[in-house]
Each structure stands twice: as structure tokens, then as C-alpha cells.
Amino acid sequence: MNPSQLDRAKAILAMTLQHGADHARVSTYRARNSEVKWRDGKIDQLRESTSMGAEISLYLDGRFTANSTSDLRPDALHRFLDETLAMTKVLSPDSHRKLPSPKRFENRPRQDLLIHDPKGALAQTAIERRRKARQLEEAARSAPGAERIISVETSCFDNETESAMVTSNGMEGKRQSSRFSLRAQVTIRDENNRKPQGVWSATSRTLANLPPGADVGSTATARAMQALGEKPIPSGRYPVLIENMAASRFLGGLLAALSGSAIQQKRSFLKDKLKKQIAAKTLSIVDDPHILGGLASRAYDDEGMATAKRTIIGQGVLQNLYLNTYYGSKLGLTPTSGASTNLVFATGLETLAELQKTMDKGILITGFTGGNSNEATGDFSIGIRGHWIENGVPRQAIAEMNLAGNHLKIWNRLVATGADPHPYSSWRVPSLFFSDAQFSGSG
Template identity: 40%
Template structure:
């Protein structure tokens, strides 16, 4: 284990020093003949620890620092990144990059971000840096892993339990020749467990549970995470196929998040321009039931996904994505916006929030007469162009408002275009530390294939 206990990113520069490095790279580019330039300095450190049977299995610590430059030269565009930040080497790197850019084909769709899209940036404190995370030392990390593993092993049926820990710190600064300047910095702490248990025959059902946040105070107790991983593994014992059926599907918050993220992928302007989105041509249309009310909230405090400006420098703002089932917007960057003739909005999502829900998992299950609770996914795929999907699942049958036998080796198939209008209920129980804050979701008339 590294002896250092308080670890700053990479070369330990502060925000002002990082910004000065970005400014210097811009000056190098314009001095070399670039018509416009953007530079971003980034610095990061991370430490990952894995423990099993009370022994540390692996420790990986990484530190990095880099400068990336985006260049516009005579109607041509290129981007470059280097980790060699020695002054003379950096100057040659930028000069050579400008010269190479002159050799490229012109691209009229590669344009600098207009001032109007970045100058009206919110002035709020995102509170993303926790000194308690930076102060974590060897004993702290080992204690977290021990608490997780002890809780995860608290049953005679456990065959294997592994605890995981990761913490890090990221700092970046961005500057442009037109006067744009912006910085960001956040810490991160995550941990979790995987557990496998004995089952009939040679079966070894496995489950996992992870959590993470920017602040140490915002993550659950490590022992709780270990206990939940164990509980999930034990719940999978005796799982078998159920008869094929068209029934109600209840998604836990943990299962709903990856399932619904695919909808956001179809909302990218790049996917639309490349004809890879089932939402093409649907702006302003009702694509889901009135229960789906989705917001993007980039200024939520203490979230690692929050940001004042996006990856192009455009100012972020709270944005209604889907309002009562109606598609309100796409994620439009400047490049694909130019190709489509659309006004830019933002490059992607930050903190996605489901609004207007009511009830938790237990209360929503109690209202289902016949269906399946999906607790997790077991492979499968989806087609973003058509919206078709087929995923393996594990979970439980629902009978008379109660969870009964566990199920596995079943598939759920259909199309997002057909499924979203069948959203019957939305809970209000997202995981508080999640950046994709999906609650329990209930869909009616879903096709399950089993025995």
C-alpha cells in the first residue's frame, strides 16, 4: 500500500495553476498560426483495492496529467493529446499539431462554440470536493473492505466474497482563444462486493452491490453494502425458468437504470444523423405514457456528474428531456447540430431525474396481480435503430402482489417504441447517490420467454 495518505491528483497542481497551463497551450497554438484553439489540462489520481478472505488481492494506484488541444486552421480541424508536459516538448508538440492540421481536408461542420452558448454560465458551487476522501489512508481503506467482506460472509452458504474499494480525485481546466475559461474538480469514493453462494447441484448463484459518491458522508455504511450483496445472492437460490407469458414487468431501481439509459442513447444527435436512433423524427411526439417525466439536472450539488459546462464548453442548464411522455429535446453538439441544421443544446446528460413518481418497490409490487420482478440483467442486446431489445433476466415471480419463486434463464423481448407507452407506474425510490436516478418502474403487457 502506498505510504502517502493524503493524495492530490497527479502533479498536485491547484485549479489556478491548471488554468494557467491551459492558457499557455492556447498561446502556443495561436502563436503557431492556429485561427482558433481550445486547450484542456487534466490531472487525476485513483487507487483501487480488492480484498478476499481477509487478504488484499490487488492494489492499483494511478496518476496522470495531460494537455489536449483542439485546433482550427484554415477551415480544418484536429485534436491532439500529450502527457509529456515539459515546456520545450509541449511547445514542439503544439507547433507540429498546427502544421499537421494544415494537411487535413476542410470540414465546414467543425466550428468553435459560439460565444452565446458559453458566456451565460451558471455561477453555483457544485460542492464536489471532499477533503475526507483525499485524506483516506491505508487503514481507512482496509477497514472499509473488512466491514464489507465481514457482512458479505455472514451466512454458512457463502462460497466466496470479494470486497472492492476505489477512491480518486480529478481536476481539469479549459481555456480557449476567444476568452472562454472554465475549471472543474471532484473527488470520488466507491466500494462494493460480489458474493457467490451454494445452491442445489453445482449451481453457484452470484450477486453484487456497489455504491459511490463524491463525498464520503453520502455513501452508505460499508457493512450495509456487504449485507445487501449477500441478500441478493441468497435470493437467487433455487431460481428456474417460469412459463412464457405476457405479464407486468417491475424493474428495481438498479435494473431500471441501465435499461432506461438506452433511451438516452437514442436522443443523441449523432445517432439521429447516422440513422441509428429509433427516435428519429419524433421530437415533440408522445413516445411514452404520461407517467414518464424526465429531467437533466447538471447543477445538483455533491454529484460527480454535475458540471457548469459540457465537453465542448457550452453552458449547462436544467433541461426537460421527456415531459409527460412527450420528447422535448435531443442532445445536440455543435458538430452534429451543424450537419442536421439543429441548434446546439448540450453534448450529453448529467444527472437524470425521474419526476412525479410515488411509492417504493414494495408498494408497487403489492399492486401487481401477476408478473415478474426484474432484479438484474443477464446479457442480451438492443438495436438502437429500431428500438428492439432482448435481454436475459433474473428476479422473482409476482403473484397476488407478493414475490414468490426466483426466476432465471428467461428473456424479456420487445421494442422500446412499443414498451414506453406501457409504463404504468413510476416510484419515488431512486438510490440517493446515483447520477441516473431511476426509481422502481412498472410496465404492463411485456413478453417473457421461459419454459
Template identity: 40%
Template sequence: MTKEEKYNLAKWAMQFALDHGADEASIILSQSKSSNVDVREQKIDTLKEAIQSSLSVRLFVDNKYSAHRTNRLDKKELAHFIEQAIAGTKYLSPDPFRSLPDAGLYYQGGNQDLGTVDQSYDTIDPKTKVDLAFQVEQEAYKKDDRIISITAGYGDNTSSRLMVTSNGFEGETANSSFSLYASVSVDGGDARPSEAWSERAIFFDQLKKSDIGTTALDRALKKIGQAKISSGKLTMLVENKTVSRLFSPLMAALNGYNIQQKNSFLIDQIGKQVASEKLSLTDDPLVAGGMGSRLFDGEGLASKKRQVFDRGILGTYFIDTYYAKKLAVEPTTGETSNLIFETGDKDLAGLITGIKKGILVTGFNGGNTNGSTGDYSYGIDGFLIENGEIIQPVSEMNISGNMKELWMSLVEVGNDANLTSSWQTPSMVFEGVDFSGS
């Protein structure tokens, strides 16, 4: 379907909804392609390819709201689908806070290229994808007698989203991603430690294609001999790809839904010190080549760079149109994009060297955070550090405390931002964390 054909279909669906009882309408036409290859024991375990197209319609009818989606794009079937959706919406309860955004807040165009899609996506042949998956497996295959199993794989995806609204928005965005990954489990005596490693990129040519299986195997072998250590307050160093598990509750507390529902421990904290001075980051949707880059969000609101934390001082919430109206504030956006952290000057090895006694956390096993209070408890895997050196692997230990206190205890940030994610988290050091073990 050409760009013109997509716009014509979306506009036709929007006008049909208006002509048949909707006061306002938003139409999103989505298309995606993906492929996945998993290999085990030098054989293909899974091979999938998918192509999907769908149309979503958001309806505002007599102060009532509903959202619907279909993959049947024939106009005759769409007409029946929209009529039924409007009829169903009329049975819902009124909600005076539901409406399309203020048109003045929409992205106004400009065709800026943010570098989020690889135009060569369709030129990559299936054999190359399969070969890469086998290459990752081969890096670890039979490299150690203690290996129990290896799973390796390749994945890719490209998608586009075109949106039109009845109050004037028109926009289209596209993204692509490529990934390679490996998971290895080994015989560790009474335990069977396992570890995984992955690489991801927007462009195929920029995807790191080596040392993935090797890294997963090395990480799994290092976990052999895991044991509990004595409970106590220790320094905690969290690896960059793992930090997001602790950072997610902090970001969830900034979400408009949680604030409106009183399920946030950061209500009424804009402009206040809520974290250590070591925490500074921006949400930058306009950075070129970012995993989360976009010109507009899911509502069509124009993307803007925002300071989330400035030396621990909270600068913004993430609030969409609906919850902005409920909270009587201006909308920002309901979604994060690229979270860019102010980093320090040490890599992970440098951070380890500076710790007298602590634990390097490389993974979390279960646990949760209470959204309203910030109290948390998580199981962890990692390594004991003494006098700047890794001593032994640890497991079956828990950390517990309060998120507000934890983020106030941040004392150092690494220079190793995780560029394979839209949340570019670096490794982080926290002081005085409660660990419970033996």
C-alpha cells in the same frame, strides 16, 4: 500545480498552437487521483493508487480537425507535441462543420459551488480505506455455508478539469467520488448464483458504510433455485438500479450523433408523445450535490436545466456543436448530467404488492437494442410475483419487443430514486411485456 500555474500553461499551449498554424484551439488540462482496494479471504487482493496529469488539445486547421492528448507537460516537449499535431492535422480531409462553439453560448463564470468535490479527500489515510474494504467483506464472511467466494472493495477518485479556448472560454471544474462494493457467489446446486451491491457518494462522510456485504449475500442467496417459467405477456417490475439498462437505449436515441446518422427511433419527435404519461424527467446540471452536476459541458457550453420528457412528451435532444451544425439546429449539449425523475408514492415493496402476476427484474444478462428501429431482446434475472408476493427466483428468460411500445406501457413509477448515480432512476412497472422461457 496551482490554479494560476495551470491557467498559464493552458494559455501558453493555446497561443503556441495559434502561432504555429491553428485557426482555433481548445486546451484542456486534467488532473486526477484515485485509489482502489480489493480484498478476498481476509487478505488484500489489489491495492492501487494513481496520480495522472494530462493536456488535451483540440485543433482546427484549414477546416480540418483533430484531438490529441499527452501527459508530458514540459513546455519544450509540449511545443514539439503541438507542432507535430498541427502538421498531422493538415493531412486530414476538410470538414466545414468543425469549429469551436459560438462564444455567446459559453459559461460566463460566477463561481457557483455545486458541491461536487470533497475538499477532505487528501486527509483520508490508506489504513481507513483498507479497513473499510475488510469491514464490507466481514459482513458476509462465513455467514453461510453455501458461500463460494466474496470480493469486497473500496474505491475513490478526485479530478479537476481546466479548459481555455481561443475564442474566449475559461473555466475549471472538479469532482470526487467514494465507493464501497461487494460481490458474493454461492452454491446453488447446479448453478452458482452471484450478486453484487455497492454504495457511492461525492463526500466521504456521506458514503453509506454498512450493510453492503450483507445485502450482496442476501441477494445471492435469494437467487438459489432459479428456474424458467412459462412464456407469456406479464407485468414487469424493474428494480431502480437496473432500470438504466432499459433507459439507455431511449437516451441514446436522443443523441445528436445517432440522429444525424439515422440510427435513432426518435427522429423528428420533439413535442410528440413518445412514452407513457408516467414518464417525466428533467436533465438538471445545476442541482447541488448531484453526481452529474456541472457549470459547463465538455465544450464549455453553459449548463441549463432542460425538460427531457413531460408526461411522455419529448422535450429536447442532446446535440453538441458539431452535430447541431450538421443538423442545422441550435446546440443544447452532447452530454446528460443529472436525470431527475418525477417519482410516485410507492417503494419497491409497495410496487410488488400491487402486481397480480409478473416478474421483478433485478439484472440483465446480455442482449441489445437496434438503435434505428427500437427492437430489443435481453436476458433477465429476477423473481416471479403472484398476488403481490415473490414466489420464486427466475433465470434463463428473455424479454423482447420494441422500445417505443415498452415505454408507452409504463404504468407506475416508484419513489425509490437511485441517488448513487447521476441517472436517478426509480423502480418502474411495465404492462404486457413478452417473456420467453420454457
């Protein structure tokens, strides 16, 4: 019988303190992953693993190191601790490096966050995963346009993870979670050797909450078909609608500027914007770690601090930053938590299709390619795919174009959010409608 993760974490913590650390945080995990990848009528890959490891943060004479190992043999751990403690001793002390105050470990949510399927890794067998992956392909090949299909690749993935965290100042936590995913990718034939691809996927904490595989497969084909004939259109400024599933990549450029490291290192375009208007009133984002079944739901964060629901942006006003203990201390601010969890948006009343109908002339973005955002200035430039819309109707599939602008400006042009928060991501972003944006394409 394997020891529980909590027992293992406690044993490693005791060992760490015996080796001379003043304080320490130890996390351990054990994860089971199973995946079937299916391609064109047969198994492409079967992948199975049980993986484990430990992460050990060491605090010694005001000095700090963080270390991870997958070699948990006792002899190896002893040597690992000797070597990492020796390394810790030669660093400079840093008074801001400390474990969170024990008060921050209190007030964890009481309810079960429902992030673990009652059957866990046993929810489905290897045979069932195989059958599902095959069904995804069958659905993709039964959808309209199937005669154009060159290749269908699908996947059925299950994960179950048990983890535990303990700190030398009294925090103890354990967590059991699961994750199930379905994915289909369809490649079709177009003119001039172009082979547009359509991808659709869904992820859920419980098997029962996954959508039918048939929907995932047929949606992938439909998305590939929508890309037929895609090409760039002339450069210009147009209204833009960003589809919910694509929008999180765009949002990432805004949220990266909210991290404690970006703010403290003066490389954030939002460094002086706390409690100020940074976006249109249409934009409200709440970070909610307690959504039942949420893909990023958690009772405690990476430092062991109890999680809490926080408004990040309220009606366009920046309300909170992502501050861990270290950067909170450096900035003289109360820590929040160092990373985002589930993001919930104020949504509108209209679906993507309804928003599209209100568009006289403009661009619907269904996917981003490459690009980047300058954290210091907010300038961004990103490759896009999607459709040219006229009178509410898609007229031309577009690709090979860029969307460029500045995050401090474009979010003020957010005129509507959709009624359609994307359910298969921790960032539940709805479709986003901006009144005006710069596109570059042909000419």
C-alpha cells in the same frame, strides 16, 4: 510546486496557437485514484496512481482534429502539436466544425455544486480504506445465508480530479471534484455448480454521504441469497417491474436514440419525434447538471458551454435532444449539450415493495445480462434475472430469460414509477412498472 491546471491549460493553448492553429480548445487534468480490493480475509489489490494528461482540439482552415496525450514534456508536446497539425492539414474542411459561440460560455451556475469533498484525497488514509474494505467483508459474512458463501470481494475506491479548460475564443473553466465508492460482491453455493453472485455498491461525491459499509456488505449477501434456485420459466407476456438500480441499463436503449449523431445520421428511431408523444404520461425526465453533490453535476460541458437544466421527456413528450455544437449545426438546430448529466424522474408514491404487492402475476427484474437495442428501429432484446411474482410475493428466482420488445411501444405501457430514485448513480432512475412485456425462457 506544480502549476495549476488552469495555468497549464493556458500555456498549452498559447503553444498550440504559436504552432499555427487558428483556434483550439485545451483541457488538462490531474487525477488521484486510490483503491483497496479485499478478498476473503486479505488484501487482493492495492492500487494508487496520480495521472495527468491534456486533450487538444485543433481548428485550422476549417479543418478539425481532437488529440490527447499523457506525455507532457515540453519537447514531446512541441512534436505532438507539429504532428497533429500536419494531420489536420490533410483532412477535408468542414464548415460545421467550430468552437461554441462565446455566448454559450455565459450564465454558468453561480453556486458551488458541492462535487468536491472538503478534504479531497485526504478524506481518508490508506489504512482507513483497508479497514473499510475489511468491514464490508465482515458485514457480508455476518448476514443471513453466510454459510453458503464461497467468496467475498470488496472494494473501497477514492478519486480526486482537478481539471481545467480554455478555448481560443475566451472560455476559461476549472473544476475540482471527488468520488468515493464502496462495493461488495458475494458468491454463494447453489445446486448444480451454480454460484449466484450478489453485488451492491454505492458512490458519492463526499465521504460523509456514503452509506454505512455494513449495509453495502449485507445487501450484497442478501442479493446473492435471493438468486438461489434461479432458473428460466416458460415464455410468455407478463407485467414487469424493473428495480431502480437495474433500470438505467434499460433506459440506455431509449436515450441512445436522442444523440445528435444518431439523429443526423438517420439511425435513430426517434429522428422525427421531437415534440411528439413517445411514452406514457408517467414518464418525465429532466436533465439537471446543477444538483448539489450530483455525480454528473458540472458548470460547463465537454465543449465548455455553460450547462442548463432541460426537460428531456415531459409527460411522455420528447422535448429535447442531446446536441453538441457540431450536430446542432448540421441539423440546423440550437445546440443543447452533447451528453446527459444527472437525470431526474417524475417519481410515484410507492416503493418497490409496494409496487410489487400490486402485481398479481408478473416478473420483477433485478439485473440485466448482455442484450442490445437497435438504434434505428427501437427493437431490443436483453437477458434478465429476477423473480416470478404471484399475488405480490416472489415465488421463484429466475434467470436465463430474455426481455424483448420495441422502445416506441413499451414506454407507452409504463403505468407507474417508484418513489425510489437510485441515489448512487447520475441517472436517478426509479423502479419502473410496465403493464405488459414479452419474455422468452424455457419452452
